[in-house]
Amino acid sequence: MFKRVLIANRGEIALRIIRACRELGIETICVYSSADEGGPWLEQASQSICIGPGPSKDSYLRIERIIAAAEIGHADAIHPGYGFLSENAHFAEVCRDSGFEFIGPSPEAMSMLGDKVNCRRLAKKAGTPIFPGSDGGIEDVDEAVAVATEIGFPVIVKASGGGGGRGMRIATDEKSLRSGIEQARQEAQAAFGNPMVYVEKYLESARHFEVQTLGDKHGNAIHLYERDCSSQRRHQKLIEEAPAPGVDPARREKVCESAAELIRRANYSGAATVEFLMDKQQNFYMLEVNTRVQVEHPISEAITGVDIVQTGIRVAAGEKLPYQQSDIRINGHAMEFRINAEDPARNFMPQAGIIETWVVPGGPGIRLDTHARVGYRVPPNYDSMIGKLIVHATDREACIRRSLGALGEFKVGPIHTTIPLYQRLLQEPLFTQATHDIKYVERLLVAG
Ligand code: ADP
Numbered sequence: 001m002f003k004r005v006l007i008a009n010r011g012e013i014a015l016r017i018i019r020a021c022r023e024l025g026i027e028t029i030c031v032y033s034s035a036d037e038g039g040p041w042l043e044q045a046s047q048s049i050c051i052g053p054g055p056s057k058d059s060y061l062r063i064e065r066i067i068a069a070a071e072i073g074h075a076d077a078i079h080p081g082y083g084f085l086s087e088n089a090h091f092a093e094v095c096r097d098s099g100f101e102f103i104g105p106s107p108e109a110m111s112m113l114g115d116k117v118n119c120r121r122l123a124k125k126a127g128t129p130i131f132p133g134s135d136g137g138i139e140d141v142d143e144a145v146a147v148a149t150e151i152g153f154p155v156i157v158k159a160s161g162g163g164g165g166r167g168m169r170i171a172t173d174e175k176s177l178r179s180g181i182e183q184a185r186q187e188a189q190a191a192f193g194n195p196m197v198y199v200e201k202y203l204e205s206a207r208h209f210e211v212q213t214l215g216d217k218h219g220n221a222i223h224l225y226e227r228d229c230s231s232q233r234r235h236q237k238l239i240e241e242a243p244a245p246g247v248d249p250a251r252r253e254k255v256c257e258s259a260a261e262l263i264r265r266a267n268y269s270g271a272a273t274v275e276f277l278m279d280k281q282q283n284f285y286m287l288e289v290n291t292r293v294q295v296e297h298p299i300s301e302a303i304t305g306v307d308i309v310q311t312g313i314r315v316a317a318g319e320k321l322p323y324q325q326s327d328i329r330i331n332g333h334a335m336e337f338r339i340n341a342e343d344p345a346r347n348f349m350p351q352a353g354i355i356e357t358w359v360v361p362g363g364p365g366i367r368l369d370t371h372a373r374v375g376y377r378v379p380p381n382y383d384s385m386i387g388k389l390i391v392h393a394t395d396r397e398a399c400i401r402r403s404l405g406a407l408g409e410f411k412v413g414p415i416h417t418t419i420p421l422y423q424r425l426l427q428e429p430l431f432t433q434a435t436h437d438i439k440y441v442e443r444l445l446v447a448g
Contacts (some may be wrong), residue, residue, distance in 0.1 A: 002077045006070045009081030011371045015041040020309040029073035033059035035379040041371045054381040060084045077101035086292040103316040104270045113289040117160040126262040131285040133200030154202040157184045161192030165235040205437045206277035211259035212300040216315040221264035222325045223256040224300045230438045240296040241335045245434035255284045270312045302334035302392040333399040339387040341378045343416035352380040357413035361406035365392040
């Protein structure tokens with residue numbers, strides 16, 4: 001097992017990783033930016049090293065500074081968390097070449113799955129359902145039109161190297177496809193250094209369904225079932241739940257197994273999430289694979305009892321997965337609420353500043369992953385998420401009731417948070433009946 005792990009991240013996920021390391025008897029080194037000076041999670045690390053000023057590009061994204069900190073702190077492994085450099089294959093490679101184990105997949109597996117065209121090809125072989133669309137990259141407009149005519153409009157043009165919701169374009173007819181494709185290629189080249197684009201069917205109404213998987217370096221892979229993340233605004237997830245409500249058990253088994261098979265074929269080690277859209281008939285179409293631990297991993301931990309972060313560290317150290325698929329069972333229902341420092345009443349305006357009131361919920365089935373506390377200053381530089389409330393109960397109805405109680409207990413001020421929005425969403429018939437799709441939050445917000 002590792003002796004000292006450097007955490008190339010901040011906030012709640014840094015704290016989550018520190019806790020996992022502590023239980024494994026591993027010391028931790030946190031790197032931080034000057035905007036995070038005095039951050040509460042740093043107190044919990046064995047050592048912390050400042051690597052630059054507030055802007056991420058000058059600190060959390062500076063590979064050479066992180067590697068230098070790992071050398072100074074005598075780390076033997078580096079955990080990237082989520083966001084920042086977590087899906088940067090070059091970073092994973094530099095870690096390896098500098099003699100530090102990267103806690104995550106090999107750079108090869110990461111590049112393979114991170115490239116959407118390659119990922120689609122591998123998914124096809126693994127039996128993971130994908131959107132109907134082009135076999136590989138699209139070279140010219142006529143080819144795109146031929147594919148679109150075959151699968152039917154609307155279609156979406158996507159950059160193979162794309163990410164973060166960028167480099168996508170919806171085409172409803174031949175004309176918009178013809179004008180869109182060249183622009184998409186140029187944009188993809190400029191944004192991702194790779195002009196390759198492809199075309200797939202565009203689904204108008206869908207739910208977001210994602211499968212948590214874990215792989216090791218010995219060719220084993222399992223899944224921890226799925227999460228439904230259909231409560232989104234601008235492609236940002238707000239509420240996640242596990243398992244996905246109302247999904248046919250046989251279909252669930254099949255798609256979850258296909259996700260584990262994809263990870264196995266990619267020789268993937270660590271935690272990965274295979275994301276899908278699900279249509280009304282419960283057909284699944286793969287969106288992409290996230291090659292890191294995700295923000296919403298705790299709800300899968302809640303319903304399966306598997307510590308995903310700890311298992312990720314153990315497999316990175318060369319251990320075999322401590323579970324077989326048959327060990328994994330769904331127990332109850334869990335929901336996660338992302339507590340964002342944003343004001344939902346004012347178009348989600350980001351809220352920076354000092355937290356003066358921080359009264360947190362408790363009781364059975366309540367977990368709060370947060371780095372915030374009274375006196376904590378929310379810096380303006382980073383993601384607005386200041387905590388995650390995770391609620392576990394025997395079934396979905398009980399989980400909703402327990403969540404409403406917990407959100408009611410949760411008092412934060414003077415900065416505003418997304419808590420009132422969740423109190424409202426939990427009472428929306430679309431949500432309570434689980435007939436919502438990925439656009440319902442935006443539609444509700446527009447309706448006022
Ligand atoms: P990125 O890597 O940029 O996040 P994704 O492939 O995950 O790209 O897509 C981002 C979002 O765009 C999805 O969550 C979904 O809302 C929408 N989207 C992507 N592909 C499709 C599609 N074929 N049909 C409908 N919506 C799509």
